[in-house]
Amino acid sequence: MPRFLDTHTVPIGTPPEELAAGHARDLAVQAKHGVRFLKYWYDAATGKVWCLSESPDREAHLAVHREASGGDWGMPGTIPDDIFQVEEHE
Numbered sequence: 001m002p003r004f005l006d007t008h009t010v011p012i013g014t015p016p017e018e019l020a021a022g023h024a025r026d027l028a029v030q031a032k033h034g035v036r037f038l039k040y041w042y043d044a045a046t047g048k049v050w051c052l053s054e055s056p057d058r059e060a061h062l063a064v065h066r067e068a069s070g071g072d073w074g075m076p077g078t079i080p081d082d083i084f085q086v087e088e089h090e
Contacts, residue, residue, distance in 0.1 A: 001054040003038075003088065004061045006080035008049040016042060019049060022078070025068035026051070032067070033060045051080070058083050 010019070019042055026037050035055040042049050055061040061083055069078035 001036075001056065003086050004053050004055050004058060004083055005086045006051050006053075006061065006065075006083040008051070008078075008080050010047045010049055012047040013044065014042075014047065016044070022068065023051075025070075026064050029067045030064050033063045035060050035064050037064070052086075058085065 019040070023037070023040055030037055030053075033055075035053050037051060037053045040049060040051045051065075053061050053064075055064075062080065065079055
């Protein structure tokens with residue numbers, strides 16, 4: 001299944017617990033869209049977050065974030081700035 005890596009921008013200093021709660025909301029709805037989020041990373045100094053998923057396509061990856069945000073797209077970081085299809089190489 002294709003993998004997608006996205007990037008979000010959240011306010012600098014966002015508590016990690018807040019990001020963990022958002023990730024939990026993603027996990028709660030991912031199966032409905034045929035997506036499996038694998039991991040996420042956070043750089044508190046820059047406010048950057050990256051999420052890695054296995055997803056049928058870019059739209060399904062985005063649909064999980066949209067549903068998990070509860071429509072609060074004005075909340076910083078809920079919808080990705082960019083989504084890239086990536087391949088893993090050794």
